[in-house]
Amino acid sequence: MQPDSTDPKLIDVARMAGCSPAxxxxxxxxxxxxxxxxxxxxxxxxxxxxxxxxxxxxALRSTKSRLVGAIIPTLxxxxxxxxxxxxxxxxSEKGVSLIINTSTYDIDVEYEQAKLLVERGAESIILVGSTxxxxxxxxxxxxxxxxxxxxxxxxxxxxxxxxxxxERAGQTAGRFLLDLGHTRLAMIAGVTLDxxxxxxxxxxxxxxxxxxxxxLKSVTVLEGAYKVESGYACMEALMALPKPPTAVFCGSDILxxxxxKFCRGVGIMVPDDVSVMGFDNLEIAELTAPELTxxxxxxxxxxxxxxxxxxxxxxxxxxxxxxxLAIRLVVRGSTRPLPRR
Amino acid sequence: MQPDSTDPKLIDVARMAGCSPAxxxxxxxxxxxxxxxxxxxxxxxxxxxxxxxxxxxxALRSTKSRLVGAIIPTLxxxxxxxxxxxxxxxxSEKGVSLIINTSTYDIDVEYEQAKLLVERGAESIILVGSTxxxxxxxxxxxxxxxxxxxxxxxxxxxxxxxxxxxERAGQTAGRFLLDLGHTRLAMIAGVTLDxxxxxxxxxxxxxxxxxxxxxLKSVTVLEGAYKVESGYACMEALMALPKPPTAVFCGSDILxxxxxKFCRGVGIMVPDDVSVMGFDNLEIAELTAPELTxxxxxxxxxxxxxxxxxxxxxxxxxxxxxxxLAIRLVVRGSTRPLPRR
DNA sequence: TTGTAGGCGTTATCAC
DNA sequence: GTGATAACGCCTACAA
Numbered sequence: 001m002q003p004d005s006t007d008p009k010l011i012d013v014a015r016m017a018g019c020s021p022a023x024x025x026x027x028x029x030x031x032x033x034x035x036x037x038x039x040x041x042x043x044x045x046x047x048x049x050x051x052x053x054x055x056x057x058x059a060l061r062s063t064k065s066r067l068v069g070a071i072i073p074t075l076x077x078x079x080x081x082x083x084x085x086x087x088x089x090x091x092s093e094k095g096v097s098l099i100i101n102t103s104t105y106d107i108d109v110e111y112e113q114a115k116l117l118v119e120r121g122a123e124s125i126i127l128v129g130s131t132x133x134x135x136x137x138x139x140x141x142x143x144x145x146x147x148x149x150x151x152x153x154x155x156x157x158x159x160x161x162x163x164x165x166x167e168r169a170g171q172t173a174g175r176f177l178l179d180l181g182h183t184r185l186a187m188i189a190g191v192t193l194d195x196x197x198x199x200x201x202x203x204x205x206x207x208x209x210x211x212x213x214x215x216l217k218s219v220t221v222l223e224g225a226y227k228v229e230s231g232y233a234c235m236e237a238l239m240a241l242p243k244p245p246t247a248v249f250c251g252s253d254i255l256x257x258x259x260x261k262f263c264r265g266v267g268i269m270v271p272d273d274v275s276v277m278g279f280d281n282l283e284i285a286e287l288t289a290p291e292l293t294x295x296x297x298x299x300x301x302x303x304x305x306x307x308x309x310x311x312x313x314x315x316x317x318x319x320x321x322x323x324x325l326a327i328r329l330v331v332r333g334s335t336r337p338l339p340r341r
Numbered sequence: 342m343q344p345d346s347t348d349p350k351l352i353d354v355a356r357m358a359g360c361s362p363a364x365x366x367x368x369x370x371x372x373x374x375x376x377x378x379x380x381x382x383x384x385x386x387x388x389x390x391x392x393x394x395x396x397x398x399x400a401l402r403s404t405k406s407r408l409v410g411a412i413i414p415t416l417x418x419x420x421x422x423x424x425x426x427x428x429x430x431x432x433s434e435k436g437v438s439l440i441i442n443t444s445t446y447d448i449d450v451e452y453e454q455a456k457l458l459v460e461r462g463a464e465s466i467i468l469v470g471s472t473x474x475x476x477x478x479x480x481x482x483x484x485x486x487x488x489x490x491x492x493x494x495x496x497x498x499x500x501x502x503x504x505x506x507x508e509r510a511g512q513t514a515g516r517f518l519l520d521l522g523h524t525r526l527a528m529i530a531g532v533t534l535d536x537x538x539x540x541x542x543x544x545x546x547x548x549x550x551x552x553x554x555x556x557l558k559s560v561t562v563l564e565g566a567y568k569v570e571s572g573y574a575c576m577e578a579l580m581a582l583p584k585p586p587t588a589v590f591c592g593s594d595i596l597x598x599x600x601x602k603f604c605r606g607v608g609i610m611v612p613d614d615v616s617v618m619g620f621d622n623l624e625i626a627e628l629t630a631p632e633l634t635x636x637x638x639x640x641x642x643x644x645x646x647x648x649x650x651x652x653x654x655x656x657x658x659x660x661x662x663x664x665x666l667a668i669r670l671v672v673r674g675s676t677r678p679l680p681r682r
Numbered sequence: 683t684t685g686t687a688g689g690c691g692t693t694a695t696c697a698c
Numbered sequence: 699g700t701g702a703t704a705a706c707g708c709c710t711a712c713a714a
Binding site: 698 | 702
């Protein structure tokens, strides 16, 4: 917004309404009691002049910015876009604006963006996962910016966590495939570097297999970025093994969709030749052929709950610091019991 | 950010560096010449103190907020999420923050959000399409906020447009299907109310058919929200017609995917029984079976170009006000020539 | 090259 | 219930 001498300010509204700036401010903020007649005049004057308050001045004087920040890995993954959609919708209802930043899964980039958000006066920041640079969290604490981890259930001492137990989710997947009778298993995981969610899912999956007596050295785990091509390439590698798996757990529906695509291309039948399981329950999970068995992650709800948390008072927050959401197993056509041979 | 007496301010940095606030400001803004020794001392002091500038005070004093707003219909549609991803990435490189708002396709909601963005001091605003409330644009003009339309090629007198000709895109789709020999055609369009993009695609499609002598009253056009279920339901309705179409153009890949899903469920073969064409070239277009023939919309690029526009100086912008991007036809397996009977 | 001083638009603290 | 008045933290002439 360019400065402009004709741009009406609060003082102009006051003049037109025949009162002091203080009264206008009171009306605008709905705070203390103001005479009804005066209130009407102020509202009317503001309307006529097309007055729009200056948020910067407001923030400066009141130390309340009504700004919240979010740093997510990317918006190109529906799971995060949906979370942000829910977050924004809820914040918007309360007149709070959301600044969004993507870190491309890089926690150093995340730090830089956190700094910028602090500078902009963000009152709270939503982060993804629980793996962050110590200096990032130190900065937020020092500047008294509330922060929330999402997609995880492990909060640190100062922040909150809204999400689920990725390790348990991985176990659930493992159990499901084991119960189907599969013993030759493999996993296409997301990149686990600096990514507690991907790591948790993998560890939980392997743990469940080990608990059931599966030899872990027989379980191939490949890692790939959350892209269709990665899923494709990893599935190709898995099926080229001397003893290919009969069931593959993928760390994301995107990877699973890529795996399905590979199978379709080379004539491998899913689920007859191999069962494929995804994670997230994205829209695509219902569009592939066969449709994907997967674990549903409540992204939209997570965004809404994160919004509720940051909108709450510090006192209310105490009861909201740990919020674990349920993960639902969605069984569709991409998995089946291991046939007896 | 809560106020705090121990929170270092610019003046504290000045004291520690043994210089005046003005010098600190100059160093921070990299403006005028400052003695190297002093510069070093300032940077060092800021570092030690963990100084973070107050964006509100900066914005208030300099009337430059380094804030840009975007109002999009939803983040649950990959096409917008991707555009925002590109937009944010580019803005971030220049230290500009992005506030994002979703309008849920409602131009009255859009107006409210524009007001809030103006209040926050957004210097520019990215909008989708060219259909907006007159008062929305009037507000932006009055407050001297630059605005950009995306996904369209029709700018108004003050704004810029970065996108493509939806009508021509619709024609392209029509021509493609006609050239394949189809004459019994139908369309599953997006909701056209207040949506120039959906309307343009539909009108262009019908225009091309009419130009080629197709009786328009024989062409069924259904409208549905951009959801899988809508595509499914509309396709169901189309195939129940006395003379079902042999080719269906969908206003979005989402709708097309829903259409495909319906066909798969009831055993209608695509493309043998009916050709289905999408729009957008989303990731899902390569994941369905058969894969979707579609028109590629350069969402990511649009976001980047929109960012370049708002980052440009007013003078540079003059050459960037209309930017038409190419739409590419992507032929895959969901369409085929009409077999001779 | 550096410092001083004034004010950006608003809200909080007082008196009245 | 209302009005002066003084900041909030920073930038930017202008002066030195």
